[in-house]
Amino acid sequence: MGEFRMPSLGADMESGTLLEWRVKPGDRVKRRDIIAVVDTDKAAIEVEVYEDGVVEELLVKPGEKVPVGTVMAIIRSDADQPREAETKAVGAEQATTEAAPPRAQKKEPPAPPPESPAERVKASPYARRLAAEHGIDLKTLVPSGPHESICAADVKQAVEAAKAAGPEEPPPVAAPPRAEEAPAAAAPAPEEVSGWKDPEAMRRAIAKAMARSKREIPHYYLQTRVDMRRTLGWLESENRRRSIKDRLLPVVPLLKAVAMSLQEVPELNGYWIDDRHQPQEAINIGIAISLRQGGLIAPAILDADLLGVDELMAALRDLITRTRDGRLKSAEMTAATITVTNLGDLGVESVFGVIYPPQVALVGIGKTMEQPWAENGLLGVRPVMTASLSGDHRATDGLQGARFLDTLNRRLQEPSKL
Amino acid sequence: MNEEKIEQTIFNILKRIAPESEPSRLSADDNIRRALDIDSFDALNFFIQLHEELGVEIPESDYGRLNTLAEMRRYLADRLD
Amino acid sequence: MSPSSPETMRRLTYRDAVREALAEAMRKDERVFLMGEDVGRYGGCFAASKRLLEEFGPERIRDTPLSESGFVGAGIGAALGGMRPIVEIMTVNFSLLAADQIMNTAATYLHMSGGQFNVPLVIRMATGGGRQLAAQHSHCLDGWYAHIPGIRVVSPATHEDARGMLWTALQDPDPVLIFEHSGLYNLEGELAADAGPVDIDRAKLCRPGRDISIISYSASLIKALEAAEILSAEGIEAEVIDLRSLRPLDEATFLSSVSRTHRALIVDEGWRSGSISAEISARIMEGVFFDLDAPVERLCSAEVPMPYAKHMEAAALPQVDNIVELIRIMVKTHG
Numbered sequence: 001m002g003e004f005r006m007p008s009l010g011a012d013m014e015s016g017t018l019l020e021w022r023v024k025p026g027d028r029v030k031r032r033d034i035i036a037v038v039d040t041d042k043a044a045i046e047v048e049v050y051e052d053g054v055v056e057e058l059l060v061k062p063g064e065k066v067p068v069g070t071v072m073a074i075i076r077s078d079a080d081q082p083r084e085a086e087t088k089a090v091g092a093e094q095a096t097t098e099a100a101p102p103r104a105q106k107k108e109p110p111a112p113p114p115e116s117p118a119e120r121v122k123a124s125p126y127a128r129r130l131a132a133e134h135g136i137d138l139k140t141l142v143p144s145g146p147h148e149s150i151c152a153a154d155v156k157q158a159v160e161a162a163k164a165a166g167p168e169e170p171p172p173v174a175a176p177p178r179a180e181e182a183p184a185a186a187a188p189a190p191e192e193v194s195g196w197k198d199p200e201a202m203r204r205a206i207a208k209a210m211a212r213s214k215r216e217i218p219h220y221y222l223q224t225r226v227d228m229r230r231t232l233g234w235l236e237s238e239n240r241r242r243s244i245k246d247r248l249l250p251v252v253p254l255l256k257a258v259a260m261s262l263q264e265v266p267e268l269n270g271y272w273i274d275d276r277h278q279p280q281e282a283i284n285i286g287i288a289i290s291l292r293q294g295g296l297i298a299p300a301i302l303d304a305d306l307l308g309v310d311e312l313m314a315a316l317r318d319l320i321t322r323t324r325d326g327r328l329k330s331a332e333m334t335a336a337t338i339t340v341t342n343l344g345d346l347g348v349e350s351v352f353g354v355i356y357p358p359q360v361a362l363v364g365i366g367k368t369m370e371q372p373w374a375e376n377g378l379l380g381v382r383p384v385m386t387a388s389l390s391g392d393h394r395a396t397d398g399l400q401g402a403r404f405l406d407t408l409n410r411r412l413q414e415p416s417k418l
Numbered sequence: 419m420n421e422e423k424i425e426q427t428i429f430n431i432l433k434r435i436a437p438e439s440e441p442s443r444l445s446a447d448d449n450i451r452r453a454l455d456i457d458s459f460d461a462l463n464f465f466i467q468l469h470e471e472l473g474v475e476i477p478e479s480d481y482g483r484l485n486t487l488a489e490m491r492r493y494l495a496d497r498l499d
Numbered sequence: 500m501s502p503s504s505p506e507t508m509r510r511l512t513y514r515d516a517v518r519e520a521l522a523e524a525m526r527k528d529e530r531v532f533l534m535g536e537d538v539g540r541y542g543g544c545f546a547a548s549k550r551l552l553e554e555f556g557p558e559r560i561r562d563t564p565l566s567e568s569g570f571v572g573a574g575i576g577a578a579l580g581g582m583r584p585i586v587e588i589m590t591v592n593f594s595l596l597a598a599d600q601i602m603n604t605a606a607t608y609l610h611m612s613g614g615q616f617n618v619p620l621v622i623r624m625a626t627g628g629g630r631q632l633a634a635q636h637s638h639c640l641d642g643w644y645a646h647i648p649g650i651r652v653v654s655p656a657t658h659e660d661a662r663g664m665l666w667t668a669l670q671d672p673d674p675v676l677i678f679e680h681s682g683l684y685n686l687e688g689e690l691a692a693d694a695g696p697v698d699i700d701r702a703k704l705c706r707p708g709r710d711i712s713i714i715s716y717s718a719s720l721i722k723a724l725e726a727a728e729i730l731s732a733e734g735i736e737a738e739v740i741d742l743r744s745l746r747p748l749d750e751a752t753f754l755s756s757v758s759r760t761h762r763a764l765i766v767d768e769g770w771r772s773g774s775i776s777a778e779i780s781a782r783i784m785e786g787v788f789f790d791l792d793a794p795v796e797r798l799c800s801a802e803v804p805m806p807y808a809k810h811m812e813a814a815a816l817p818q819v820d821n822i823v824e825l826i827r828i829m830v831k832t833h834g
Contacts, residue, residue, distance in 0.1 A: 126761045126792040145793060146829055152761060152792040239478045244469045247478060249458050292438060292455070320459050345457040 002051045004073040006066050009040050009047075009333040010209065016040050017065040018072065027055045029075065034329065036072065041205035042297060047330040053077040056132060074132045123150035130155040136162070202295035213354050217272075220398055221352045223388040224405040226412050227375075228368050231257075232383055234415035238309075250368065251342050252313045256418045257411035258340055258363055259283050259305040265404040267396045268361040268389075269337045277360065277395040286336030286356065287316065289323045298356060299328050300336035309418060344368060350386040360395035361404075364388035421491045424472070424498070428490060431467045435460050446488040472498065507692045514684040516661035516694075517547045517623075521585065524666055525555050528583055531669060534561035534570055535587030544589045545625055545684050571597035571622065575605050578620040583669050588624040590632075591640045591678065605674040606649030617672045621665065627680040627718055627768055628816055634804035637812070639768035641678045641717065642775030645745035651675040652746040653699045656720040658688040660743060663697030675699070680718040680768075702743055702752035708736035710830045711762040714753050714779055716742040719766040719817055726822035735830050745775055753779065754786040761792035762829055766817050771799035793829050798822060 006016050020037040029035055034046040035055070056074035060066055121138040123131070127150050131138050136158045138150055145151025213219075231253050239247040262269040262283050270279035284300040291297065301307070301315045322328055338360075341353050344367040351364025366386040373382035387408055391401040411418065432441040436454045444453060451461060465476055474497050476484070484490050511519075524531045532555075533548060539562040542549030552560045563570040567588055574586040588594045594601065601622070609617045628637035645652045651671060655661045661679065668675035705720070706727050713723040720741045727737040738760055740753050757763045763783050767776035776797045783795050801815040 124761075124792040125789045129789050144831065146831060147794070149793075236478065244475055245466055247462065249462055251458065290457075292436060317459075 002053060002075040002077050003071040004035070004049055004075050006038065006060075006068050006070045006072055007047055007330050007334065008068045009038065009045050009330055010042065010205070013040050013068055013205075015065055015067045018060050018062050019044055020062055021058055021073075022046075023055045023058075023073075025055050025057055029053060029055060038330075041201045042295075043202075043328060043333075044326050045328055045330050045333055049075060051075060051077050056135065076132070076135050121150060122148065124152065127152045127155050130159075134159045134162075199294045202291075202297075206296060209356060210354050213357050217355050217357060218393040219355060220391045220393045220401065221388060222391070222398060222401045222405055223350050223352075223364075223386055224409055225371075226385045226387055226409045227373060228383040228385045228412065231412045231415040231418075232368070234418075246310070246313075248309055248313050249316070250344075251365070252309055252316065253412070253415055253418050254342070254365055255285060255287075255301070255304060255312055255316070255340060256307075256309055257408050258338075259285060259307075260411050260418070261404055261407040262338065263305055264407050265400055267400045268391065268404055270360060270395075271337070271358040272360050272392055272395045273358050280337045282335070282337065284335045284337045286339035286359070287319060288339060288341035288353075289320055291324060297323055297328075298336060298339050298341075299323055299332040302331065302335060338363065340365065344385065350388050352388055353390045355390050355392055360392035361401075362390040363408075364390065421495055424491055424494045425487065427468070427471055428487065431464055431471070434467070435463055444487055446491075447486050449485050450487065450490075451485065468494075474498065508689045509692055510687055511658065511690055512684065513658055513661050513679075513686045513688065514545065514547055516658045516688075516690060517665075517679060517684075518549065518551070520662050520665040521548060521551060522554065524583075524585070524669055525551070525559060527666070528669065530581065530583040531585060532559040532561065532577075532582065533585045533587060534563050534574065536563055536565060536570075536589050538562060538587050543587065545679075545681060547623075547679070547684070548587070567593050567596035568600055571600040572604070574620050574622070575600060575608070575618055578618045578674075579608070579616055584620055585665070585669070586620065586622045588622060590636045590681070591624050591626040592635050592638055594622075594624050594640075601644070601650070601674070601676070602647050606647050609673065610649065618674050619669070619672050620674045621668045621677060622674065623665075623677045623679060625681040625684075626678045627682055628800070628805045628812060629682040629718070631807060631809055631812060632681070632805075633807040637681075637805035639680075639717070639800065641745055642767065642769040642778075644676050644678075645748075645775050645778075647746070649673065650746065651699065651744065652678065653744050654678045654680075654716045654742065656680070656683070656715075656717050656741050656743070658686075658690045659694060660697055662690060662694045664699050666696040667699045671699075678717065682718045683721070686721070699744055700747070700749065702749040703741045704738065704752065704756065705741050706737070706739040708738035708760065710736050710738075710760055711764060711826055712738045712740060712753065712756040712760045713764050713766060713822070713826075714740045714742065714756075715766040716745065717768065719768050722817065722819045723766050723822060725819045726826065729819070729823050730826055733827075735826060737826060742779075748778070748782070750779075750782050750786065754783065757783055758787045758790040761790055763791075763795045764822070764826060764829065765795070765797045766822060767797065767799050768816060769799060770802050771797060772802065774799060796825055796829060798825060 009016065017039040018036060019039050021035070022037065023029060023035045029049050030052050031050055032048050035049045036047045038045050038047050053075040056076045058073045060070065060072040066072065122143065123138050124145060128138065130152055134155065136155055141150050141154045141158055143150045144154055232250070235248060235250060235253060266279050269283055270277065282303055283305040284302045285304040286298040286300045288296055288298045299319055301312065301319060304312065307315060319332070336359065339356050340363045341351055342365040343351050344365050347367050350366040353362040353364045355362045364387065368383045368385040370381050371384040373380050373384060387405060389401045389405055429441040432439065432454060436456065439454045441454065444450060450456060456464065469475055472494065474494060484493055521533060533551065537544050538548045539552045539557060539560045548560060571586055574584040577584045588597065605618045605620055626641055627639045641652060641654055644650065650673065653664050653668065653675060655664045655677065664677060668677060706724060708727065713727065715723040723739050727739050730737050738756050740756055742748065765776040765779050767774055769775060776799055780795045780797060798817040798821055800817065803815060806812050806815055
């Protein structure tokens with residue numbers, strides 16, 4: 001049994017508004033299915049579920065705004081109680097008709113009243129939990145607890161009765177026990193689901209996160225100039241043999257080099273939470289993407305280190321497209337372990353970025369431009385890019401930051417290994 | 419294909435990429451990327467769509483020669499005859 | 500505590516346990532001295548310091564004038580000066596005369612001095628009703644003091660704690676208030692011959708049970724244990740927890756108990772409104788709400804000045820019968 005809760009879709013998120021359920025009670029869901037669309041101050045986000053199971057009950061209605069952590073739905077997991085769970089829909093009735101007569105007072109359970117969302121059964125928190133775990137409908141139980149409440153013993157008895165009734169006739173698992181409720185979950189107009197919140201709300205959200213960052217994170221900044229001749233040469237020859245659709249953007253080898261460098265300097269990849277540095281194994285690179293209507297969002301390319309350059313390009317294209325359409329998944333909004341911001345397009349030479357909490361580092365990419373470059377006693381002209389690193393000094397020291405930039409530079413000198 | 423038609427195609431694509439913009443107001447020598455806030459990702463999409471609609475394969479090395487409407491009209495007209 | 504075999508156990512009163520603790524502290528540390536009203540020649544209003552004057556002399560067993568504010572203040576000064584004073588206040592009601600010293604001085608001095616001066620003071624006082632001492636000598640205000648940051652509030656309900664908490668309290672660098680229930684002094688109980696210091700941090704599970712957690716302290720604990728015995732004969736197994744320390748509260752112990760039994764009753768001799776029982780109930784709700792199978796219940800003293808008449812005083816205090824009746828309702832099951 002699982003509780004599907006309002007996720008935290010960013011360090012600054014305190015509450016969210018449910019826009020839409022993509023499932024209804026009785027639906028079978030798999031891990032990573034999108035089951036809801038949630039509106040934060042920043043965006044409408046598609047939210048995934050993290051376990052396999054059957055939707056038991058939707059507790060929040062579209063349009064409701066609830067704090068992060070609020071239980072929004074009960075997902076009956078496949079892992080526990082597969083048998084009892086299956087008898088759920090008819091379990092209670094069968095118990096009274098054919099099972100060994102349970103106990104006297106259970107003989108005439110009140111007919112389940114017609115569903116009405118306003119109606120609430122008086123049951124103890126523990127009884128509710130047990131009922132959800134075992135797939136028992138509280139409305140079919142006779143209360144015997146204090147204050148005429150349904151208590152755990154009532155639920156346990158129903159579980160026993162359901163077991164006794166046996167699984168001979170399991171109802172189809174997908175039978176939605178509450179089909180009447182479906183209209184309530186009707187999707188709002190598409191414009192409301194996709195697309196970003198008004199710029200003011202997004203500005204406030206950015207303000208909150210950035211103010212927190214500068215308030216809490218002692219930033220240190222490093223920068224290094226990178227000779228991009230080899231990487232650009234490699235990119236040019238790669239793109240020459242590709243059709244226009246498959247061409248790589250210059251940022252792709254940069255992202256790849258960042259991901260590889262993080263493997264060597266893993267301290268920069270992770271979080272600072274609860275006064276503790278918590279490096280992460282997965283390298284999920286958040287990409288700062290500006291939106292045409294203003295504002296900024298930094299969704300992540302998940303497991304960037306495991307992707308080849310073509311896969312990275314595809315992932316980037318997909319991510320940018322969906323970001324601009326306002327169709328991000330919750331994991332993409334929350335899973336970034338580091339952020340890369342690329343202001344080179346705008347002609348900026350170097351970036352000293354503000355870290356997105358709780359991450360501990362941010363990589364800034366400046367414009368690649370022709371510069372005089374001295375090497376081996378000779379002066380030449382090279383395409384030069386300034387890479388910078390903003391580090392959280394609580395989590396790492398300049399040493400790690402310097403090692404990272406140095407590694408990044410070396411990676412970009414060996415583009416064929418990217 | 420005449421230059422007018424080429425220009426209309428360019429406007430349509432730009433409109434899709436930057437919906438809030440008014441490409442027809444561009445003057446012939448405006449730097450399009452700067453005027454419409456086109457980043458490298460948008461630029462790549464622009465060339466992909468140009469390829470899809472007009473069938474012109476533009477090598478990457480030519481991107482630098484295609485900054486303004488006038489440059490594009492000329493470049494595309496040369497290749498579409 | 501290590502398990503003790505019968506031959507190493509002895510019977511004594513709670514008062515004797517307190518007196519042993521005082522004598523031991525005086526012998527072990529010459530900085531320790533006792534002062535308060537009638538603690539010397541008279542041997543203490545509850546006779547906890549009887550005959551200590553003979554052994555330790557008037558320098559270390561000091562009778563004071565009837566001025567709680569004055570002698571608690573003197574105790575704070577002595578503590579600041581490097582001594583380890585034990586100040587006895589006759590009852591918690593009288594401690595209100597010294598409330599300013601306790602709260603505004605003892606509890607805040609470390610803070611106000613920027614961490615320079617701590618106050619290693621121990622204040623013992625009698626608390627609680629049940630002995631027909633009426634409305635000015637019988638209240639249980641222990642929970643009030645538990646409200647104050649900067650002090651510890653401990654509540655020995657057992658002989659072991661009466662014997663062992665004092666020394667540990669004296670080792671604490673900050674003020675510790677020890678509340679001895681006046682109804683416990685005459686209670687006889689068993690104590691290991693080698694009983695010594697005990698911790699003053701943790702609550703204690705006194706009796707395991709599966710059906711309900713009774714959370715209590717001080718004399719109410721004894722009643723809770725009695726009630727648990729009666730209920731056990733009816734098939735209801737109550738778990739009984741002695742809080743021991745009211746500040747800080749060891750919530751981990753009672754939360755883990757409630758998460759197992761799914762029901763909680765708090766028995767608190769204090770008044771209900773704004774009480775330590777309210778605090779515990781709130782913490783249960785915050786900590787283990789989803790484990791609760793019944794609303795948390797409280798048994799507290801009637802919200803009246805303590806009556807003098809015996810039957811009325813008994814009616815005003817939580818009693819064993821009340822505990823038993825309430826739990827029967829709370830644990831009501833099928834059948």
